[in-house]
Amino acid sequence: MSNIRTRFAPSPTGFMHIGNLRTALYAYLFAKKSKGQFILRIEDTDQERLVGDAVKAIYSTLKLANLQHDEGPDVGGPCGPYTQSERKDIYKKYANELLDTSHAYYCFCSKERLDSLVDETGNRRYDKHCRYLTREEIEQKLASGIPYVIRQSVPSEGVTAFSDLVYGEISIENRELHDNILLKSDGFPTYNFANVVDDHLMKITHVFRGMEYLSSTPNYNLLYEAFGWTIPLYVHLPHIMRDKRSKLSKRHGDANFEDFLEKGFLPEAILNYVALLGWNPKSEVEKFSLTELVDAFDVSGISKSSAVFDEVKLRWLNALYIKELPPQRFHSLAAPYYRAISTPVEVNLLSALIQTRISALSDIPDMVGFVDSFDGYSLEMFDSKDAKSSALLAKELLPDVIEALESLECWSNEALFGALERLAELRSIKKKQLLWIVRIAVTGRLSTPGGASEMCLLVGKELALERLRKSLSRLRAAQPVESE
Numbered sequence: 001m002s003n004i005r006t007r008f009a010p011s012p013t014g015f016m017h018i019g020n021l022r023t024a025l026y027a028y029l030f031a032k033k034s035k036g037q038f039i040l041r042i043e044d045t046d047q048e049r050l051v052g053d054a055v056k057a058i059y060s061t062l063k064l065a066n067l068q069h070d071e072g073p074d075v076g077g078p079c080g081p082y083t084q085s086e087r088k089d090i091y092k093k094y095a096n097e098l099l100d101t102s103h104a105y106y107c108f109c110s111k112e113r114l115d116s117l118v119d120e121t122g123n124r125r126y127d128k129h130c131r132y133l134t135r136e137e138i139e140q141k142l143a144s145g146i147p148y149v150i151r152q153s154v155p156s157e158g159v160t161a162f163s164d165l166v167y168g169e170i171s172i173e174n175r176e177l178h179d180n181i182l183l184k185s186d187g188f189p190t191y192n193f194a195n196v197v198d199d200h201l202m203k204i205t206h207v208f209r210g211m212e213y214l215s216s217t218p219n220y221n222l223l224y225e226a227f228g229w230t231i232p233l234y235v236h237l238p239h240i241m242r243d244k245r246s247k248l249s250k251r252h253g254d255a256n257f258e259d260f261l262e263k264g265f266l267p268e269a270i271l272n273y274v275a276l277l278g279w280n281p282k283s284e285v286e287k288f289s290l291t292e293l294v295d296a297f298d299v300s301g302i303s304k305s306s307a308v309f310d311e312v313k314l315r316w317l318n319a320l321y322i323k324e325l326p327p328q329r330f331h332s333l334a335a336p337y338y339r340a341i342s343t344p345v346e347v348n349l350l351s352a353l354i355q356t357r358i359s360a361l362s363d364i365p366d367m368v369g370f371v372d373s374f375d376g377y378s379l380e381m382f383d384s385k386d387a388k389s390s391a392l393l394a395k396e397l398l399p400d401v402i403e404a405l406e407s408l409e410c411w412s413n414e415a416l417f418g419a420l421e422r423l424a425e426l427r428s429i430k431k432k433q434l435l436w437i438v439r440i441a442v443t444g445r446l447s448t449p450g451g452a453s454e455m456c457l458l459v460g461k462e463l464a465l466e467r468l469r470k471s472l473s474r475l476r477a478a479q480p481v482e483s484e
Contacts, residue, residue, distance in 0.1 A: 009040075
């Protein structure tokens with residue numbers, strides 16, 4: 001094929017699911033690697049399930065993920081309109097063509113009758129009743145204004161086969177296929193019909209979609225054959241699972257792209273991780289820029305097996321992206337998380353300290369909580385076998401620490417560290433012991449975004465000394481605790 005064209009055709013019925021994003025990404029990567037076009041189409045024919053602002057969410061997600069479409073409702077193109085609700089006349093025309101060639105028929109069955117139809121397995125299945133109405137019966141019902149749908153006339157015998165670029169050769173006996181509704185009573189097409197018409201008219205060469213559509217594809221191919229159109233190549237994608245048993249589901253509120261952004265994940269990290277859900281780059285590399293993904297992507301790397309969404313792996317990958325951000329870019333992303341801090345601190349220093357220590361931006365509030373919250377920490381934090389520290393040693397050393405830091409004229413990290421280093425040497429103790437004590441005494445935390453001198457620098461001289469005195473006071477007031 002000389003001109004590759006792929007499409008992303010979401011329904012605006014809710015948030016952008018991770019599975020939707022992966023479909024868009026793979027279609028984009030394939031098109032761009034082939035120097036082709038990536039088209040956005042909004043499939044809004046299910047009017048009852050439309051969700052307000054869902055279309056905006058689609059545009060926003062694609063923009064944040066940097067998946068720029070070449071044609072679409074917002075940018076136009078030669079095959080528009082690109083919103084299905086604006087194409088009703090087109091679908092009506094082609095539905096009538098199928099009626100004229102007996103590849104479709106009018107169905108006048110009531111909802112009550114349809115609800116009563118079940119097959120031998122207990123599933124609802126249409127019995128093709130209206131397929132055998134005479135021309136006179138059809139004209140009479142139309143003249144009487146009886147509501148109708150237009151159904152596909154599927155052969156009862158034979159086999160429909162096709163080749164999928166992931167799952168290989170697929171064949172289904174026609175007797176297992178349903179006479180799908182093509183045009184609903186409100187004049188809107190179903191997905192089963194609109195996607196075929198639109199993919200043909202928009203010259204789509206490769207269709208990327210979830211594997212749940214594998215069983216429906218023979219119906220689509222019968223429509224292509226009925227019109228005499230070229231059938232596109234199919235790339236059906238494996239499920240993304242929440243765990244080994246349950247797949248991710250929009251219905252169950254799983255894996256909302258915007259939720260992950262709110263959790264502090266970077267769009268490029270999410271996109272990178274989503275690319276690896278069901279695709280093997282056939283190398284040890286796991287971190288890819290979008291440009292690198294375009295170069296590396298190959299359909300042959302898509303797995304037939306389902307992929308389990310692992311947020312731990314996503315956090316690991318996100319941490320790599322955060323560490324590589326330019327300092328000013330990280331600071332601008334972190335700044336909103338600092339707004340809750342009421343204690344004056346050097347925020348640029350804070351950003352420098354935490355950038356390499358977090359795996360998501362949402363980790364920041366907990367990591368910097370010590371800035372405002374200090375009183376009430378457990379004095380047992382001073383006891384550390386690794387640092388060979390204890391509350392008793394802290395009570396003994398803190399008066400000297402306070403005296404040494406009070407006399408410092410230059411409150412810099414170098415000056416603070418040097419003063420503490422000299423004090424440890426003077427008291428003939430290991431530097432590690434003293435630094436542990438000072439860090440706990442100033443922050444009240446076992447885990448902090450920096451060492452003792454950095455924490456003193458961060459909160460400033462006045463507050464650091466105030467906290468050292470408070471800690472000493474608490475140690476003196478506590479019952480003596482023998483260190484192990």
